[in-house]
Amino acid sequence: MAEHIIELQDVTKYYDDNLVIDHVSFYVNKGEFITFLGPSGCGKTTTLRMIAGFDLPTSGKILLNGQDISLLPPNKRPVNTVFQRYALFPHLNVFENIAFGLKCKKVVNTYQNESGESYTRTEKLTKQQIREKVEKALTLVDLEGFEKRSISTLSGGQQQRVAIARAIVNEPEILLLDEPLGALDLKMRKEMQIELKEMHRRLGITFIYVTHDQEEALTMSDTIVVMADGVVQQIGTPLGIYNEPANTFVADFIGESNILNGTVVGDKKVKFCGKTFDCLDEFELNEPVDVVVRPEDIRMCRPEDGILVGEVISVVFKGIHYEITARVGKYELVINSTESRTVGETIGMNVAPDGIHLMKPKYTTNVYDGVITKHNTVEFADGEFECDVTQLYPGSHIDEEEYLVKADGEKIDLTDVEVKVEVGLHDITISDDAEAGGTTGRIISIIYKGDHYRLIVRTEESEEDFVFATEDLWNENDLVSVIIPKDKIKLTLKHTEEKR
Amino acid sequence: MKIPRFSRKTLCVPYAVFLLFFVIIPMLIILFYAFTDKEMHPSFSNFIRFFSDPTKLSTIVYSLVIALITTVACLVIAYPVAYILARSTLKKKFVILMLFVLPMWINFVLRVNAIRELFNLLTSLNGMEWLAGANYFKTVFGMVYDFLPFMILPLYTTMLKIDNSLYEASADLGGNAFTTFTRITVPLSMPGIMSGVTMVFLPSMTNYVVSDMLGNAKVTIIGKFIYEYFGTDWHMGSMVALVLLIVVFVSTWLSGGFKSEENVRGTNL
Numbered sequence: 102m103a104e105h106i107i108e109l110q111d112v113t114k115y116y117d118d119n120l121v122i123d124h125v126s127f128y129v130n131k132g133e134f135i136t137f138l139g140p141s142g143c144g145k146t147t148t149l150r151m152i153a154g155f156d157l158p159t160s161g162k163i164l165l166n167g168q169d170i171s172l173l174p175p176n177k178r179p180v181n182t183v184f185q186r187y188a189l190f191p192h193l194n195v196f197e198n199i200a201f202g203l204k205c206k207k208v209v210n211t212y213q214n215e216s217g218e219s220y221t222r223t224e225k226l227t228k229q230q231i232r233e234k235v236e237k238a239l240t241l242v243d244l245e246g247f248e249k250r251s252i253s254t255l256s257g258g259q260q261q262r263v264a265i266a267r268a269i270v271n272e273p274e275i276l277l278l279d280e281p282l283g284a285l286d287l288k289m290r291k292e293m294q295i296e297l298k299e300m301h302r303r304l305g306i307t308f309i310y311v312t313h314d315q316e317e318a319l320t321m322s323d324t325i326v327v328m329a330d331g332v333v334q335q336i337g338t339p340l341g342i343y344n345e346p347a348n349t350f351v352a353d354f355i356g357e358s359n360i361l362n363g364t365v366v367g368d369k370k371v372k373f374c375g376k377t378f379d380c381l382d383e384f385e386l387n388e389p390v391d392v393v394v395r396p397e398d399i400r401m402c403r404p405e406d407g408i409l410v411g412e413v414i415s416v417v418f419k420g421i422h423y424e425i426t427a428r429v430g431k432y433e434l435v436i437n438s439t440e441s442r443t444v445g446e447t448i449g450m451n452v453a454p455d456g457i458h459l460m461k462p463k464y465t466t467n468v469y470d471g472v473i474t475k476h477n478t479v480e481f482a483d484g485e486f487e488c489d490v491t492q493l494y495p496g497s498h499i500d501e502e503e504y505l506v507k508a509d510g511e512k513i514d515l516t517d518v519e520v521k522v523e524v525g526l527h528d529i530t531i532s533d534d535a536e537a538g539g540t541t542g543r544i545i546s547i548i549y550k551g552d553h554y555r556l557i558v559r560t561e562e563s564e565e566d567f568v569f570a571t572e573d574l575w576n577e578n579d580l581v582s583v584i585i586p587k588d589k590i591k592l593t594l595k596h597t598e599e600k601r
Numbered sequence: 602m603k604i605p606r607f608s609r610k611t612l613c614v615p616y617a618v619f620l621l622f623f624v625i626i627p628m629l630i631i632l633f634y635a636f637t638d639k640e641m642h643p644s645f646s647n648f649i650r651f652f653s654d655p656t657k658l659s660t661i662v663y664s665l666v667i668a669l670i671t672t673v674a675c676l677v678i679a680y681p682v683a684y685i686l687a688r689s690t691l692k693k694k695f696v697i698l699m700l701f702v703l704p705m706w707i708n709f710v711l712r713v714n715a716i717r718e719l720f721n722l723l724t725s726l727n728g729m730e731w732l733a734g735a736n737y738f739k740t741v742f743g744m745v746y747d748f749l750p751f752m753i754l755p756l757y758t759t760m761l762k763i764d765n766s767l768y769e770a771s772a773d774l775g776g777n778a779f780t781t782f783t784r785i786t787v788p789l790s791m792p793g794i795m796s797g798v799t800m801v802f803l804p805s806m807t808n809y810v811v812s813d814m815l816g817n818a819k820v821t822i823i824g825k826f827i828y829e830y831f832g833t834d835w836h837m838g839s840m841v842a843l844v845l846l847i848v849v850f851v852s853t854w855l856s857g858g859f860k861s862e863e864n865v866r867g868t869n870l
Contacts, residue, residue, distance in 0.1 A: 180773075182773045190789075202776075
């Protein structure tokens, strides 16, 4: 078993009242190149900052080589950081920037006195030692002879190299890199990716890398930690994560995917787009599943040979391959192929069993805690919705004073009764008009599912999520109001209420 | 109708006229007076009289010392205030900043008067009688009180511009709080220190209102000197003014104030 250099144990972090890291646990092997990957705001940078010591976890532990370092200040940790915008000291030149850490450092030297006894002394590094180390670091990043240059005269790429040299010159056990290539242009970024990988190989230390660029993560990492909403979604090798995404979020975020709703129709058989396919994953019969098919796993063939038959509606040249979109019935599928097709052409399509990935849908229904109000509406997720309260008691009706009258004639005042509210994935619609629905929220996720989009709308106050399907295209982060028809709100009494 | 059009040159004329009449000609007049005697004959007598008179020289030295102490006191008080305010995450920190700066907007003479009354009150207390004679102390106190905002503002604006990640980088590289302060905070706030120093040092050499009112007229600074001479002897007054000009020029030059770098002289409050 490889040695765990860093281990996070049930780490949670709040900024004021905002939960940014939600009970995260994982470990980092010594010497590996690990990448935290996720969209902005997923908590990857916060995780890195907690390892560096700039932020302290609200609860949980961070272990370095088995020692608890959760509350250790940054200057006491054997960890160095390459900052997002480099954070080079503008008043110091290249040499002084790189030497900064060395000048702070104290080493224990062993000497022998005249009688032969050895003794130790804690000393600063000599000027000569510092000079040698700085020169070595500059050579490593290909900036020999830049010692006297001032930071402001350097290009972005050169500043980047100085920032890396400044960190590795201290010989840290772990090098943290916070989106270090974000400010560089595409070509430069590609070059630096290869150089960083090479540097990792030569130095042999652990690299922890943060990025939102999935391609960068796939290219460079030994291990990828996919994060979203402050939660680790999946940990694995680039190949493992790409080929076997743990959920639709990972499938959508890493690479491109066709994500479809499917049903298990037999032993290793799944039905989607109206056809039955062989697959490798086993699920229970009739279970609804999310089906993920990578665009390159769809093989085009003659119409008569394909399980699926569709019409090409767009062809985009992407350099190495063509991105072809085909319409199959009401579904749209994206295909990557080195062969081109013409728009309007009818094609057949096949998917091999190992190209079909089934996963349990994360969302099957929406559940909330609600409270009945005076006017027989239900309050949940920062809003108030009209509902049919008679469903709580079979055979009941509402009298003219708005009291609920049970089948046996007993009158009940439902005000402040707590209920479980359930809303189906297909029973929610949204509108631009903030007044139209019962509550408002922002669209935080959009996933295309072949013939519809799956949206998640999150309310701003209590951060409740509404997951639903829609055929309309919306924009992420739009503020929308959530509309639920009265008869689609399913209420059940909470257990405690039943006893009353 | 023809729209009158001004070239850049014509637009410069008013400023050139202003500079000519209010800067260049007055300077020449001062030069002229400084190097002539009462009969308007060219003469170095003022120059010789000034530098051979120990009281005049000691006034210059006193002024410099008072200005120096005032500046250092302002810096020592203002630096922590500016640092704490600039780095705090308080949402309403500008309110605190305003409280420090607010006295600037109240009439200067009124403020000095208030300080004098305060000192008079204190002097009447038991055990505080020593204050009556502490003219230099009271002068410096008044100046520090008056010029403190001019030190806080440039310091605050410079420190606000220091990226938080630089402090983090310093800590990350093993720097403790002291190292970070001496090697990051101080050098990066140098432009603010410089403009704060300039804005406090120069007025405290010449602003004799404070020394007159708080120093019982026992403290004579160079500004007072010039004022008095211009009542009796313009020639000597001009010479003193000229000497002050040179002192100011040299001290600004020494502090690097002529470098056209991002010297923060104002504030974007």
